[in-house]
Amino acid sequence: MTNDVKRQRYHFDLAGFQRMASLNYARLRRLVERLGVNQSLTLVTPSTMQVECKCLNHAPYTSDIELTQVANLGELPGTQPVHLEVRLYHDAKLAEVTAAQGVRRLAAVYPQPNQAMHQTNEKYQVNQFLHEWLQLLKQH
Template sequence: MTTDVKLRRYKFDLAALQRLAAMNYAALRPLVESVRQSGSLVIKVGHQLRFALTVLEAAPYTTEVRIEQQALVQQLPGLKETQLDVRLYHDAQLAEVIRSQGVARLQASYDVPNPKMHHADEKHQVNYFLQEWIQLIRERGHLQEI
């Protein structure tokens, strides 16, 4: 007895990614402006969670920032703190995650399975994670300029 299983290939949705990038840009821009003025920004979420926001590079049409989780207590061995590098495109008003957990040059889609075990929609997922992070700091974050 055989069953016909059709594997559905992931279809990259550019319009959805651009909508997400536009929302992330609008939400990140005020934070990036604060960082430009103060040099660095720390965002506390509760007692055990803290993030640093740093401008890595500023140019007329783009700004690159790093969002990095800072451990307040000893983490489990092998556990990596969150690290995202985000490029803001001021002319297009879009924000895109360009590096996540040290992985650069995220492709729009990946074949599954693949040697590095990326999800088929890895690029969309890390940009959606950025949106969730922004929502978290809006709801529970406390800004501390350094």
């Protein structure tokens, strides 16, 4: 017997995304305040993870930062270090990932299937990853 399963259309959760972006902004704002343009600092956790935070651009209403995992002694062979570019919107108090692992201009929703093999909610997932990464860094 064959069941025809109708896929439900994905709806971007804008309110949830904004809540997460607001929390990410609150955590990143403190770092950005300490950095001038092209300055960087390295965050180190006891688990030997090192994350470099570099300010790429600072304007009255926005700041662009780059977060790169520079070292982790427990890293698995064949994995790539994490590289994110994040824009902070100071007037709205939101932060969003603008590039991840070299992919720029993430769409809110990707059709399935797609040429680049992005998940339907790739943008949300990348920002969720940033949120969880910042929580990990905050704990240490």
